[in-house]
Amino acid sequence: MTRLRTDIVQVHPFRVVGGRLECLVLHRSAAEPDYPDAWQVITGAIEPQETASEAALREVIEETGIVPVSLVPFEVPSSYYLPDRDQIVLSPTFACRIDGEGAIVLCDEHDRGEWLDPSAALGRLTFQAHRDGTRALIEWWGRQNHVQTAGHD
Secondary structure: OOEEEOOEEEEEEEEEEOOEEEEEEEEEOOOOOOOOOOEEOEEEEOOOOOOHHHHHHHHHHHHHOOOOOEEEEOOOOEEEEEOOOOEEEEEOEEEEEOOOOOOOOOOOOEEEEEEEOHHHHHHHOOOHHHHHHHHHHHHHHHHHHOOOOOOOO
C-alpha cells in the first residue's frame, strides 16, 4: 500500500545581487546512494522534536554552512511520488534569504553549488517538485518587489 510521507522539508535559498534574484542549486555527489548527480535545492528530514521551520533552518546550515537571514514558508506544500519507495511525499516548502557573498561550505552530500538566475536554475534542477518550488519563489519575489515574473518557465 502506498504510504504518505510528511517528514521532509524543501528549502529554496536565494540572494539578491544588484537588485536581481539568484537561486542556489546544489549538485549531489556521484557517491550518494539516493539520486547521485542530481541538481536540487535543499531537502532534509524533519526530526521528531522539530517543527518544519526549525528543520528548514537546520538543513540550510548543515548543507551550506550559511545561516539564513530570513525564512519564508510557502502556502502550498511540495508534492511528489517516490516510485522506488512507493511513497507520496507532502513536503513543507520554504524560501530562505542568504545575505552577502559568503562562501558556501557544502556537506558531503553535495560536491558543488551554484548561484543562478531563476531561469537558469529552472533549467538545471532535476526534479519537477524543485522546479515548482522555484517558480513559487519567483512569483513570491515578484509580488514582494512588484516585478513582472512572466517567462520563467
